[in-house]
Structures are given as C-alpha cells and as structure tokens.
Amino acid sequence: MKSVQFSVASRLEGDAAIIYPKGYLNNLSGESLVIECGIYIGKGITKIVVNFSETDLINSIGISMLLQVIEDLKNIKGTICCTNMSKFLRDTFEMLGLMQHMLVFPVESDALNYLKTRKL
Amino acid sequence: MPFNAIPAEDFLNREPELNYLKGLPKLKENALGGDVFLEGARGMGKTELLKQLYRNLFWENNVVPFYYSFKTANLKGAYFAKDYFTRFVRQYISFVKKEPSIADNVAKPLQRLMPAISSLGLYWLIDYIEDFQEHVSKNDFYWQLVAAISAPVVASRKTRKPVIVMLDDFDAAARLYDASLGDAHGLISLFGESMGNRRCPHVITGSAGALESIFTDHSLIGMTEQMRLGPLPKDLAVALFRAHLTNLKIASAPGLQFEFLDILRGNPLYIRNIAKAAWKMQKKELNEKDLIECYSFEVSKGETAFYCSSVFSSYAKNPVKRKAMLKLLMYAFENGRIEDSKRLSMVSGLGEAETETILGTMENSGIIRDKDAVFQDFIRCLFMMEIEGRNANDAREKIEAKYKSEREESCFELVIPMNYNAELVVAKAVEQIGKNINLDSEFLNFLQLALIEVCINAIEHSGSYEKKVFLKFITKPDKLEIIIENSGRPFSLESLKEVPVEEKLRIGMKRGWGYKLFHKIMDSVKVERVNDRTRVILTKDIKVKEVLQ
DSSP states (O other): OOOOOOEEEEEEETTEEEEEEEEEEOHHHHHHHHHHHHHHHHTTOOEEEEEOTTEEEEOHHHHHHHHHHHHHHHHTTOEEEEESOOHHHHHHHHHHTOGGGSEEESSHHHHHHHHHHSOO | OTTOOOOGGGOOSOHHHHHHHHTHHHHHHTTSOOEEEEEOOTTSSHHHHHHHHHHHHHHHOSSEEEEEESTTOOOBHHHHHHHHHHHHHHHHHHHHHTOHHHHHOTTSOHHHHHHHHHHTTOHHHHHHHHHHHHHHHTTOHHHHHHHHHHHHHHHHHHHOOOEEEEEETGGGGGGOBSSSTTSSTTGGGGHHHHHHOTTOOEEEESOHHHHHHHOSOHHHHHHEEEEEOOOOOHHHHHHHHHHHHHHTTOEEOTTOOOGGGGGGTTOHHHHHHHHHHHHHTTOSEEOHHHHHHHHHHHHHHSHHHHHHHHHHHHHOOSHHHHHHHHHHHHHHHHHSSOOOHHHHHHHHSSOHHHHHHHHHHHHHHTTTTTTOHHHHHHHHHHHHHHTSOOOHHHHHHHHHHHHHHHHTOEEEEEEEESOTTHHHHHHHHHHHHHHHTTBOHHHHHHHHHHHHHHHHHHHHHSOOSSOEEEEEEEEETTEEEEEEEEESSOOOGGGOOOOOHHHHHHHTOOOOOHHHHHHHHSSEEEEEEETTEEEEEEEEEOOGGGBOO
16 A cells, blocks of 8 residues: 555546546545546546556545546446556455446556547 | 472572561561561462471571461361460471471371470470360360460470461461350450560461451551562563473473463462473473463363362352352453442342442452452353353363464554544554565455445544544454444444445435445454444454465
8 A cells, every 4th residue: 555645637638538546545536536527528528538557545435436427427428448457446346336337448548449449 | 288398499589588587586586577477469379488488497497487277277266276286296396306207297196296205305395285285174265275376485485496487378267266156256366475475476378458357456467567479570480380390391392482371470379280280181392382271271170270269169158159259250350340239230140239248259359459360260261160051171172262362363453533534544554464464465455445444434424522443453363353443323234225336326326335345345244332332343254365375
C-alpha cells in the first residue's frame, strides 16, 4: 500500500476521455472522479476509459462513486472501459457484480483500440 | 518434619533472609526486635525457609531450633499440649545428641526418651517432664497448655542457650479448643508470654489478617516484624528448575529458554512440582511443549492441583458454597473484577446475602487479588470438572490447548479516532501485521478492504460520542482474528440486506457495499453488543496458499 494523496488526472484522445485516478479511492476522491467524468460527459463525450494503474486501494464509497459514473454513462448510452486493474481490484469488482457493467481491458491502449475499431 | 528440607545447594536466593533469621537471638537479647512474621504467597517457600533455618541451627550448635507445624496439628487443647511438648523434648534431645533421627521419630513416647535424657545429665528436663505429666494426670488442661508452650523458654533459661521457635501456619492456633470446637477462644494468646521472652525469638507463618485478630496485646504485634518472601527472579527460577531436572536426570532440549516458566512467577513450590511432573510423565528431554503438558497435568491432577485443592477447600467447606464460589471465581477471572453482589447472586445461584458472604471470603483469601495464574488455572479445571461435568483429562487438554495456541499467537491493539481517512491507519497496520506473518500482498489487500469497511461503518453510522474505534489483531499460525469495537448505535447483521447491482442502479441506491465486502472476504463475521459497545469479530483462516513460502 502506497501512501499517495488522491488526485484525478485526465486527457482526451480522439472521442474518448481517459481518466487516471491515483491513490486511495474513497468518498472525496470518488467525487472528484465523478466530477471529472461529468465534465467530459457534459461536453458530449460518451466513451470513458478509467486507467486504474495508480489506484492502490478503494473503499465501498469509492465503489459507489464509480457506480455513479456507470449510471451517468448508461443514461447517455455511453461506454466505460476499465484498464490496468490490479488482480485485487478486478476480484473486488467481480465479487460485487460490477464487471458486467463495464468493459475491462488489460491496458489502456487495448481499450482505446477497441473504442476506435468498434462502432458504439 | 524439620529435617526433610531440600538440599541447601538447591535452596536459592534466600541467603539474606536465612542469615537475618539466624541473627534473631542477638537482636532479641538487645531488645532490637526478635520475632518475625514470615509473609508470602502460597508456595513461596516459607516452610522451606523455616526448615533450612532449622537445619542450619541444628548443626551450628549455638542456638536451639524448635519447629512446629500447626497445619496437621490436632487442635483439641490436651492433644495439642502433649504433641507440642513431646515434639519440643524430642527435638531438644536430638539437638543435644546431634541425632536427627530422634527428632523425626514421632512414634517414640516420652518415657522411652528418659534414659537418653538422663545420660545427658538434663535433670531439669526430667523434672519438667514429670511436672507436665502431673498436669496431665490431674487433667489440668490450662497448665498442660502453659507448660507445653513454655517449654522452649524453660530450656533457654536452664541452659542459657537461645531457642528459636518456628511456628508454621500459626494462625490455626486460634482454633485451639478444650472439649468442643469454639469453646475456648483466645488460647492462642498463651503464646504471648513465650513470644515476649528475650531468649526465645519466634518465627511464625500464617495469614497476616488472622494474626492481627489473634493478639489482643498490640505490643506483641509491635515487636513482631514482617519479612516478605518474594518470588524468585526469573534467572534463579530457571536455575532452580534446572537443578530439579538434573536431580531427576531429565535433560532439557538444546536452546530451550524456559519462557513458559514465567507463568509460575518464581514460585519454588510450583517450580518443583513441574519438574516432578516431568519425571512422572517420563520425559527424558524437555522442550517448551513438554513444559506446557507438565503444567496442564499439574493444575488438573498433579501435586499442585492437590495442594490448591486443599487451599480451596479451606475456604469452601460445603458443596453448595463450593459450587457457588467456583462460579464466582470463574466469573471474576474472566471479567477481571468482582461487581456488586446483586448481579453476582445470579451467577452464584444463591441469595444476595450468601453471595455477599462468599465474596467476603474470596476477598480475604486473596485468591483474586494475588492474580496467581497457576491457582486460576486450577480453578478453571475444577470448574470444568465440577460444574461442566468434564473429566480431568478433558480439563487438562483444554488448559494445554489454551497455552499451546497462546504461545503461537501474537496480539496487537490499536485505537483510531473517528476522523477522515483514519481507516487508512488501520489498513497500514494490518499490512505490517500481515507481513510479519508472511501473508501475501493480494490477500492482504482484501484484509485491508474488509477492515476499512468495518471502520467506515463505525465512523459513519455509530453516532458515537466517544469517537474512537478500538481494534485488536490476534494472529495465530492458522488464523487471523480482528476485533473491532466502538460505542454508539447498535449494528446488527440482520438489519443489512444485500441488494444486487442492477437493483442499486435501478433505484439509484449506490451505497451499502461494505457488508457484502467484508462478508465475502472474511470466513466468519460476528457482531455482538457488549454493554454500550458494538463488537465485530472478523475471522480469517489462513490457508497455505495465502502465506509466502
């Protein structure tokens, strides 16, 4: 477990937004994640890739925030892709039944390729 | 018997006390004191110290030693007087002739000693014996007692040699009686004259509280100093145990640290009994596990159990009181305290007044105050046998299992404030604890998540004014147990309902994952309410694959 202050970075690649949550994903950081995604959704972006490579720990509040993003995208018929997830994170999402509501890729480029080649 | 003391070289760490007691005649002659009350917990070696003193004085020849144990004495006055008198005469002749066998031969009547006394030219003693027998033939109870108790004083006066009088378990003398129990209070005060004599220092053992109520003459208490026999320090306790093992021809395993002996708190009696148990159990090379086995045997059915049983029986004489006392003691040991009798009468199954009486007896006995772990384990065994109906082997195994698992476990405690991100401190702690026992990092992530969820639950929902979460981590080779406690609103697993993700999305309810998480991660989740606190107990069995090899 690394002691990293939570932050959210993001960038736009083509028509997809890539979000980088970093550190412990809890209520405040989860809100930042929702806000960050909301900004892109507000701009008409419907494809969001969440790169979890720097997320070391998550709690149930953070998970509920992620569910909020899933719901927001679902409402606009958008797509959420999760990448670079640790086994722990994957298993946790699996445990909670979240996997069927997101697309999971090993790395960010796979998700971007998928979003480019597939007409969504 | 004064001569059945352990070898002097095995009598450790009591030299200062022994030397001080040997110097008592000089102190008393100069009116600087001279009577000593030996104090110490059960088994601390008070009787053994008296016996060592006796043996030293016997062979040094400057002071006459006299030892009398009230433990086994017949307290009917006439019997006692005869026994006390005869033992003194026998021990005195034994001392003069330097023949220990005379002192030990209790079957030899006084008449048969007369030729020996005569050959030693102790005519004053012959006169004194005749005087005593005259009191007996006249059935003069009072003078029999006075003559018996005064015998050491008379001997010191006639020979001008001090007599050290050693009275073991002296408080029993308070129960001396004439014809029936309790018919002659205060006979013990007849010892006052003897104790006040300048040539007869007295060394007595017994209960301090009892002695205060015995002597109406407070000047006697004033001139009696207390000498406390403390436990043997750890190194000497180990040395004594090793000496016993050597005598019994038992080796100890290479590198054995004897850590388990700490539980005996340097008590020489317990130390000796464990060594003897090892011999009885035919141990050839002792290791830590063997020590636990010997100990469990001792507290369940060994000599220690026998000894503790006699102590316990002296406080709980009838079966009803015995059972009630066992229940109360167990309650006190488990809870670390005795509460009000109103509540405890439910535990004892007796009325409030009777419970109060038993609690008073327990308080005076010092059983709880002493915090003697050995005696507590004996009581646990007795409870299992007499209340729960288990057999001695079963009780022994339970005690054994308790210590074997305790040796292998470690415990950490942590208190966190109900502050933002405080749960991360817990996550960090469990990470290090897990590393200490070589758990793999992925498994640790799940443990962290489970704990974070319980802590968040407490922080968010308890409404606690205390604003603290108390955590205890107990690690065992095959199990990790985490106990989380906080005050505030009760929390129950029954009140929680699992909602599927689809349903959560449909109804817009995104919270409520915590329960599902810690339930899925841990093997067992228990929630209890203890007074005003909610206690969550998380248990995880550690499988081989979860441990880094």
